[in-house]
Amino acid sequence: MVDMKKYIPILFALAVLAGCETIYVPSLQEVPVRPTNVKPNVKTTKGEKSAAFSLASSHWSDVSKIRDEATRLSYQVSQGKMTKVQAAQYLNKFRIQLVGRNVVDDSVYEVYLRSAVDSQRGEINTEQSKLYIQNALRGWQQRWKNMGNKPSNPAFTNFLMEVMNMTPLK
Numbered sequence: 001m002v003d004m005k006k007y008i009p010i011l012f013a014l015a016v017l018a019g020c021e022t023i024y025v026p027s028l029q030e031v032p033v034r035p036t037n038v039k040p041n042v043k044t045t046k047g048e049k050s051a052a053f054s055l056a057s058s059h060w061s062d063v064s065k066i067r068d069e070a071t072r073l074s075y076q077v078s079q080g081k082m083t084k085v086q087a088a089q090y091l092n093k094f095r096i097q098l099v100g101r102n103v104v105d106d107s108v109y110e111v112y113l114r115s116a117v118d119s120q121r122g123e124i125n126t127e128q129s130k131l132y133i134q135n136a137l138r139g140w141q142q143r144w145k146n147m148g149n150k151p152s153n154p155a156f157t158n159f160l161m162e163v164m165n166m167t168p169l170k
Contacts, residue, residue: 053150053152054152055152055153055170056099056152056153058153059152059153059155059158062098062099062153062155063155063158063159063162065098066091066094066095066098066155066156066159067159067162067163069090069091069094070091070159070163073087073090073091074087083120084116084119084120085113085116085117085120087116088109088112088113088116089113091156092109092113092156095109095155095156098155099153099155099156100153102151102153102154103151104140104144104150104151104154104157104169105151105154105155105156105157107136107140108133108136108137108140108156108157108160109156111132111133111136112133112160114132115129115132115133116129118132130164133160133164134164134166137157137160137161137164137166138166140157140169141166141167141169144169154169157169
């Protein structure tokens with residue numbers, strides 16, 4: 001019996017480690033950027049930019065799908081089933097699968113994730129988080145006007161523009 005007692009801590013440790021594969025551990029690793037929804041600006045013969053840019057036909061329905069997923073994830077956070085950071089990561093994975101990657105959405109997501117991390121740590125409050133995101137969105141509103149190679153489906157950015165009651169990128 002004494003011999004068996006010395007194996008209990010080892011068996012306990014093995015049981016805990018065996019469960020590690022089933023526990024979700026969020027990762028904050030860099031994902032290589034491969035823009036998938038960029039339309040290059042078309043130049044006319046005089047070298048002027050043409051007004052040929054338009055958003056993807058599925059853009060506004062994609063914004064709606066991202067909004068629905070964000071609502072679902074928000075409910076999961078309120079129920080304590082996941083953290084704000086995990087919800088942000090899941091929402092990012094969802095938007096990449098839905099519309100692909102682009103420089104605008106990737107940049108806005110970085111700010112969104114940083115805001116979620118800082119908020120979860122208690123370093124900033126909800127109002128500060130909102131202002132942080134709004135400032136990033138304002139920056140993209142200013143750059144958008146003169147931007148070459150605009151992404152045709154900045155759905156994540158326009159979803160956040162809607163949430164913040166700001167004018168969307170068009």
